[in-house]
Amino acid sequence: MSDSAPPLRGACQAGGVGRDESDVFGCAWSRSRTDRADAQGTPPSATEILRAAGAPLPLPPSRGRSAAASSPVSRVxxxxxxxxxxxxxxxxxxxxxxxxxxxxxxxxxxxxxxxxxxxxxxxxxxxxxxxxxxxxxxxxxxxxxxxxxxxxxxxxxxxxxxxxxxxxxxxxxxxxxxxxxxxxxxxxxxxxxxxxxxxxxxxxxxxxxxxxxxxxRPFAPEALEPLREAVGRNDLDRAVELVNTVVSGFSDGYVAELRRSPVWNVLRSLAEPLADELGAIDGxxxxxxxxxxxxxxxxxxxxxxxxxxxxxxxxxxxxxxxxxxxxxxxxxxxxxxxxxxxxxxxxxxxxxxxxxx
CATH class of the missing domain: 3.40.50.1820 (Alpha/Beta hydrolase fold, catalytic domain)
Structure with missing residues (x-):
């Protein structure tokens, strides 16, 4: 994709996230199609984005029910x-x-x-x-x-x-x-x-x-080693870049705009296991x-x-x-x-x- 593609828009609204069939991993922001009637839709709040994108859910033991129905096997x-x-x-x-x-x-x-x-x-x-x-x-x-x-x-x-x-x-x-x-x-x-x-x-x-x-297999083999190197040095920003460019085919301009969005940190956390997961598929x-x-x-x-x-x-x-x-x-x-x-x-x-x- 070129840098002249339509700008990003917030897409994590009530119905889910924006659509682009070339976006491999379902990021919470996606490039709008030029023929989308809602291409100028209002961006959601940061809270809406984080929720729709799957922000990590805290589960403190002090909340909710205790393990009254647990078993020694699975300890639910x-x-x-x-x-x-x-x-x-x-x-x-x-x-x-x-x-x-x-x-x-x-x-x-x-x-x-x-x-x-x-x-x-x-x-x-x-x-x-x-x-x-x-x-x-x-x-x-x-x-x-x-x-x-x-x-x-x-x-x-x-x-x-x-x-x-x-x-x-x-x-x-x-x-x-x-x-x-x-x-x-x-x-x-x-x-x-x-x-x-x-x-x-x-x-x-x-x-x-x-x-x-x-x-x-084979699944994005060209991205595997660069992803391993990025995750190995804890450079999750680079991992998200690779997912969007090498794997998904987005432009550098798109990634730069994505980085400025509130969802970037959510994508960073989801990218952490990605290299090992792609390696598992490949193996x-x-x-x-x-x-x-x-x-x-x-x-x-x-x-x-x-x-x-x-x-x-x-x-x-x-x-x-x-x-x-x-x-x-x-x-x-x-x-x-x-x-x-x-x-x-x-x-x-x-x-x-x-x-x-």
């Missing part, structure tokens, strides 16, 4: 949490696997639970606008993967297998939250889609599996041969704008070939970031995938 802890919109109360919980805390946000309900797993540069808070619009009575749990939110660090030896084992631990301990442990609906986006799919292999207790543009060989044997109905969601285009459309095609029985749904007018650009629309597709099974 409960806290009170209320969303910005009336009638959408959430609760924050923490699982413990070994020495690692795994945080999550839960919207209570009845019936089999729906578990959502975000990808990189996102956390549970980033997905609140989607959860708000999921028109299901079912409980909804959004997991904060390692390195974000209330969860612990990635830890030594981090890999896709680490994430898969974390997810399997959570799925195996949903009963500690008073949720049914069988018949779970599982959803994963991007890196979360790869993790969810790998975790589903060999399981017979899932009711449905929905994957929104899962990714696999993992998906079990493509095993996917066709999955004993669970699968829905594949593709942003129609990405069809046939790298990196997401080309990666999607590989998963589509490996899952010949999957139902394939194209989200018209969207790319990789429907959770940010069209949370209501994405929620409708998730709702449809769940109600179909």
């Amino acid at each position: 802890r409960f806290y009170s949490l209320t969303s910005d919109k009336e009638g959408s109360a959430l609760r924050a919980v923490q699982f413990t696997r070994g020495e690692t805390v795994l945080g999550a946000e839960v919207r209570d309900g009845v019936g089999p639970p729906l578990v959502l797993l975000p990808g990189v540069m996102a956390d549970a808070a980033t997905w609140r606008p989607v959860v708000e619009h999921i028109a299901l009575p079912n409980p909804v749990l959004v997991l904060d993967r390692r390195g974000r939110g209330a969860s612990g660090p990635l830890g030594p030896g981090y890999s896709v297998r680490t994430e898969v084992d974390d997810l399997r631990h959570v799925l195996g301990n949903l009963g500690d939250l008073g949720l049914p442990g069988v018949g779970t609906h599982l959803f994963g986006w991007s890196y979360g889609g790869l993790i969810a799919l790998e975790a589903a292999v060999g399981r017979a207790d899932l009711r449905s599996l929905t994957l929104y543009e899962p990714v696999a 993992h060989r998906p079990a493509f041969d095993a996917y066709a044997e999955l004993d669970v109905p699968v829905t594949l969601l593709l942003g129609a704008d990405n069809e046939g285009r790298p990196p997401y459309g080309t990666a999607f095609a590989r998963f589509e070939r490996a899952l010949p029985r999957a139902r394939v749904v194209r989200i018209e007018g969207e790319g990789h970031l429907a959770h940010a650009s069209a949370p209501r629309l994405l929620a409708e597709h998730i709702t449809d995938a769940v109600t179909a099974h």
Whole structure:
């Protein structure tokens, strides 16, 4: 992109964040299209930006409920949490696997639970606008993967297998939250889609599996070493620059304007685990041969704008070939970031995938 592209605008308003299909990681600010009717929209306040972008959620033990329903296996802890919109109360919980805390946000309900797993540069808070619009009575749990939110660090030896084992631990301990442990609906986006799919292999207790543009190697390999160097010297500003330029293709001018926005510090925190996450994707060989044997109905969601285009459309095609029985749904007018650009629309597709099974 050139420096003459339209200026940034605040986009983290009630419906989520601004849309640009080339923005890989769903930053809370994005370049407006020249044909957007709302291109001159009023920027939100700093508080709105931070909330919509997924600012880290403090969970002090003095707030909310105690761990009355904890178990010696997962040691689930409960806290009170209320969303910005009336009638959408959430609760924050923490699982413990070994020495690692795994945080999550839960919207209570009845019936089999729906578990959502975000990808990189996102956390549970980033997905609140989607959860708000999921028109299901079912409980909804959004997991904060390692390195974000209330969860612990990635830890030594981090890999896709680490994430898969974390997810399997959570799925195996949903009963500690008073949720049914069988018949779970599982959803994963991007890196979360790869993790969810790998975790589903060999399981017979899932009711449905929905994957929104899962990714696999190779994934932005040219950005990996520069990101490792930047994060290694704790230069998170440089890491955010690399995400937006080398990976996402934005201009230096765009990044300079982004740096002046209140959301920059949020992006810095989300970028901290990015190099290791991309390295994990690059070092993992998906079990493509095993996917066709999955004993669970699968829905594949593709942003129609990405069809046939790298990196997401080309990666999607590989998963589509490996899952010949999957139902394939194209989200018209969207790319990789429907959770940010069209949370209501994405929620409708998730709702449809769940109600179909």
